[in-house]
Amino acid sequence: MTVEQSALFSPYKIRETTLPNRIVLAPMMQCKAIDGFASDWHFAHFSKFALGGFGTVMTEAIAVEPRGRITYGDLGLWSDEFIPDLKRITDFIHAQGALAAIQLAHAGRKACWQRPWEGNGPLTQADTVRGEAPWGIVGPSELAVGESYQTPHALSVSEIREIVKKFGQAAARANAAGFDIIEIHGAHGYLIASFLTPLVNNRQDGYGKDRAGRMRFALEVVAEIRANWPANKPLFFRVSSEDGGGEGGWGLEDSVVLGLELHKAGVDVVDCSSGGVRLSATLANQARGPGYQVPFADRIKHGGGVPTMAVGLILDGLQAETIVREGRADLIAIGRQAMFDPFWAHHAAQQLEADVHFERWDPSAGWWLDKRVGGLAMVGYDSTGKPKATTQANPP
Ligand SMILES: Cc1cc2nc3c(=O)[nH]c(=O)nc-3n(C[C@H](O)[C@H](O)[C@H](O)COP(=O)(O)O)c2cc1C
Numbered sequence: 001m002t003v004e005q006s007a008l009f010s011p012y013k014i015r016e017t018t019l020p021n022r023i024v025l026a027p028m029m030q031c032k033a034i035d036g037f038a039s040d041w042h043f044a045h046f047s048k049f050a051l052g053g054f055g056t057v058m059t060e061a062i063a064v065e066p067r068g069r070i071t072y073g074d075l076g077l078w079s080d081e082f083i084p085d086l087k088r089i090t091d092f093i094h095a096q097g098a099l100a101a102i103q104l105a106h107a108g109r110k111a112c113w114q115r116p117w118e119g120n121g122p123l124t125q126a127d128t129v130r131g132e133a134p135w136g137i138v139g140p141s142e143l144a145v146g147e148s149y150q151t152p153h154a155l156s157v158s159e160i161r162e163i164v165k166k167f168g169q170a171a172a173r174a175n176a177a178g179f180d181i182i183e184i185h186g187a188h189g190y191l192i193a194s195f196l197t198p199l200v201n202n203r204q205d206g207y208g209k210d211r212a213g214r215m216r217f218a219l220e221v222v223a224e225i226r227a228n229w230p231a232n233k234p235l236f237f238r239v240s241s242e243d244g245g246g247e248g249g250w251g252l253e254d255s256v257v258l259g260l261e262l263h264k265a266g267v268d269v270v271d272c273s274s275g276g277v278r279l280s281a282t283l284a285n286q287a288r289g290p291g292y293q294v295p296f297a298d299r300i301k302h303g304g305g306v307p308t309m310a311v312g313l314i315l316d317g318l319q320a321e322t323i324v325r326e327g328r329a330d331l332i333a334i335g336r337q338a339m340f341d342p343f344w345a346h347h348a349a350q351q352l353e354a355d356v357h358f359e360r361w362d363p364s365a366g367w368w369l370d371k372r373v374g375g376l377a378m379v380g381y382d383s384t385g386k387p388k389a390t391t392q393a394n395p396p
Contacts, residue, residue: 001352001354002354003349003354003355003360004356005318005354006065006321006349006352007022007155007321007324008021008022008023008121008317008320008321008324008325008348008352008354009021009022009094009349009352009354010022010324011055012330012331013109014234014268014269014307015034015231015232015233015234016233017099017181017232017233018237019055019056019099019331020055020056020098020099020257021053021055021329021345022055022320022324022331022332023053023054023055023059023061023067023320023331023334023344023345023348023364024054024055024056024057024058024101024309024318024332024333024334024336025046025049025054025056025311025333025334025338026058026187026239026311026333026334026338027058027059027060027061027103027183028171028335028336028338028339029061029071029073029074030042030045030071030073030075031058031070031071031072031073031074031115031116032045032066032073033073033074033075033076034073035076036063036066036074036075036076036077036078036079036082036084037075037076037082037084037085038075038085038086038089039283040104042051042059042075042085043085043088043089043092044088044099046089046092046093046253047089047092047093047096047122048342049098049338049342049345050085050092050096050098050275050343051094051096051227051343051362052338052341052342052343052344052346053343053344053345053346053348053349053360054086054098054338054344054347055098055099055345056098056099056100056101056180056181056332057093057098057099057101058098058102058103058181058183058209058332058333059073059075059103059107059342060103061074061075061103061107061185061190062074062075062076062077062102062103062104062170063075063076063078063104063105063106063107064104064105064106064163064166064167064169064170064356065078065079065106065366066078066283066343066361067111067135067136067137067138068105068106068107068108068111068133068163068191069107069111070107070110070111070113070190070364071114071115071300072110072111072115072132073115074107074159076099077102077104077170077173077174077177078169078170080173080175080176082173083173083177083273083349085178086102086174086178086179087175087178087270089177089318090177090178090179091178094178096362099235100178100179100180100181100182101179101180101182101183102174102177102179102181102182102183103169103182103183103184103185103238104167104174104182104183104184104185104225105169105184105185105190105191106142106163106185106190106191106192106230107137107151107190107191107309108137108139108152108167108189108190108191108192109138109139109143109144109149109152109189109190109191109194109200109210110136110137110139110188110190110194110276110331111135111137111138111199112137112150114127114132114206114313118130120323121148122145122148122149122150123135130265134150136150136153137150137152137153137154138152138153138155138191139152139155139191139194139200139201140154140155140195140202140207140208140217140342141154141200141201141202141203141208142154143200143202145189145217145278146278146279151341153272154203157205157206158206160207160220163191164217164220164221164224165224166202167184167221167224167225168224168225168227168228169228169239170298171224171225171228171229172228172229174229175182175230175233176269180233180234181233181234181235181236182225182229182233182234182235182236183235183236183237183271184218184221184222184225184235184236184237184238184267185190185237185238185272186218186237186238186239187239187240187271187274187276188240188242188245188275188276189240189243189276189277189278190276190394191217192217192218192221193218193239193240193243193277193279194301195207195208195214195215195216195248196214196215196216196218196239196240196243196254196258196278197214197243197245197249197250198214198250198307199243199245199248199249199250199277200277200382201214202266209308210231210327211257215258215261218219218237218258218262219262219265220263220264222237222262222265222267223265223266226265226266233266234268234269235266235267236267236268236269236270236271236309236347237254237262237267237269237270237271238253238270238271238272238273239258239259239270239272239273239300240273240274240275240276240277241255241272241273241274241293241296241299241300242255242274242275242296243274243275243277243299243321243380244274244275244276244278245278247278247361249277250277252300253303255270255272255296255299255300255302255304256269256299256300257384259300259302259303259304259305259306259308260305260306262306263304263305263306264374267306268307269298269306269307269308269309269330270297270301270304270308270309271298271309271311271331271333272293272296272297272305272308272309272310272311272314273306273311273312274293274296275298276382277280288312288313289313289324290313290314290315291310291313291314291319291337292312292313293311293312293313294312294314294323294328294329296310296329297309297310297323297328297329298310298329301327301328301329301330301351305395307329307330307331308329308330309329309330309331309332309333310328310329310331310332310333311321311332311333311334313337314332314334314337315337316337316348316351317347317348317349317350317351317352318351318352319350321348321352326388330388341360342386345360346360346361346362346377347360347384349352350383350384355381357370358370369383
């Protein structure tokens with residue numbers, strides 16, 4: 001397959017922005033920020049995916065206000081002070097020919113947690129020894145995540161409007177920091193998702209009651225961001241296609257309706273995740289096979305008429321190519337497999353034989369890897385350095 005024949009490596013134009021290929025780094029919290037600031041860690045972390053061929057490198061969830069952080073280690077964008085460090089990262093991503101996307105978030109009632117490796121539960125007074133005292137959390141209703149969790153303050157209408165404004169202000173800062181795409185984090189039980197699901201939102205005012213009321217906060221955030229974000233730049237929205245709370249919760253057909261409304265309001269791509277209404281959306285507490293969320297992306301794309309991004313155990317290039325080729329999703333987000341292999345996109349191109357001469361790599365590596373191919377072939381090895389399946393050759 002040539003690169004021109006690959007669906008996965010075909011460019012994708014949204015508004016005036018062209019994604020160089022269909023591969024997006026999924027948002028993944030690092031919990032490495034100090035007071036919300038990005039450091040050399042974040043520069044090195046995001047840069048490696050741009051070098052690894054990801055057409056779009058998306059940040060982790062970045063909080064629009066301090067109280068909306070999941071952990072003390074979350075990145076923030078509630079002040080202009082955060083812009084220069086993020087700009088350094090987007091400049092490098094752009095220099096590699098990739099696009100930079102930012103996920104804007106508010107953790108709501110799932111804020112104020114320990115870092116995963118420090119307990120992965122709610123912060124308690126015991127965490128103050130590390131200088132990480134619990135703070136007050138907010139949500140649509142006074143419903144805690146679980147027994148040992150803090151009960152959130154139910155936001156008043158004026159407090160909701162304040163948070164909506166903060167999303168808009170963060171969007172303007174994201175533009176100043178050079179981002180090409182914003183993704184709104186509307187999934188995994190965080191603030192926007194908690195407004196959507198009847199399991200958590202029992203409000204009786206205009207932000208609850210029925211599905212239209214529960215979608216209102218999400219749609220107001222979209223409108224506010226659109227008002228503060230250039231019309232030629234794409235806007236994505238990550239949804240929990242099903243909230244993971246079982247009967248009576250937010251389901252796939254609700255997401256189809258939401259997809260339609262989001263698209264009308266100016267969202268270009270719905271990123272189709274799932275779960276998290278109570279605990280983590282990602283931990284391996286249930287059996288999941290490769291591409292387990294692709295049916296959600298497929299249904300929301302075809303039912304809601306909105307382009308979608310598929311995510312969740314998409315493991316190799318062939319699997320990703322097939323999803324795009326079959327029209328089940330327009331974009332592919334790679335999460336943990338990218339942690340395992342930051343050069344995933346380049347390796348996918350090798351697997352698909354869409355980059356036989358390593359032309360997608362920076363020439364400082366690609367030139368050498370291409371020259372290596374002939375020698376490897378003579379001893380029965382393929383271009384990736386693995387013995388060819390049919391040969392008995394020994395390592396040189
Ligand atoms: C360490 C880690 C951090 C994550 N942080 C975020 C996040 O900030 N925002 C988000 O929407 N999803 C987050 N996720 C979920 C991923 O974006 C992705 O949806 C999930 O890992 C499934 O995709 P995968 O199987 O390719 O990893 C995180 C996942 C992991 C493993």
